[in-house]
Amino acid sequence: GENVEQHPSTLSVQEGDSAVIKCTYSDSASNYFPWYKQELGKGPQLIIDIRSNVGEKKDQRIAVTLNKTAKHFSLHITETQPEDSAVYFCAASLGGGGADGLTFGKGTHLIIQP
């Protein structure tokens, strides 16, 4: 089955700097790659996703890139703010977010230092 590796497990950045979280996946048939933000005591919140026919997607301060050949994808957050502090999970699935269950990475605890 699919295996998703995520790095780093903890990332501390100064407020205003950029943060990058990287994931690799094992199944070349995977075609949907979402990113979730989870705050303490809450369920995961979808923040951005990318599909295999797209190399990059951006939404304000957040961007995701996908390299299908290398089977890795990354989350980029620019101009970080204190409210960006949370645990971020990458995930992958075969059939799209609505049709298939997701395989998650182990998560990255992002800490924004004031």
Place this chain on the structure above:
Amino acid sequence: SAVISQKPSRDICQRGTSLTIQCQVDSQVTMMFWYRQQPGQSLTLIATANQGSEATYESGFVIDKFPISRPNLTFSTLTVSNMSPEDSSIYLCSAGLADEQFFGPGTRLTVL
């Protein structure tokens, strides 16, 4: 997006008992999913619940332990049966809508 609610939000149960968790979606969805998240850990898919058919379980999860119902397009339940302390975890439901997946707030279960 979809708004998903779960009941109960948390519970403390005795070993050997069962707990049924309810998941309600504010839109009609074909696919619903159940995940387990141990404290400080990642999410693991338990099963997929497609309305009108039997749930499909992932390796390591069985129907006798985690029976699932999916009576209509907005509702699902997960039962954790014959609980042991190892079942202490957060249980999350999610729904597939417009080719994206949205999560409920989770149910925090502690088994004594």
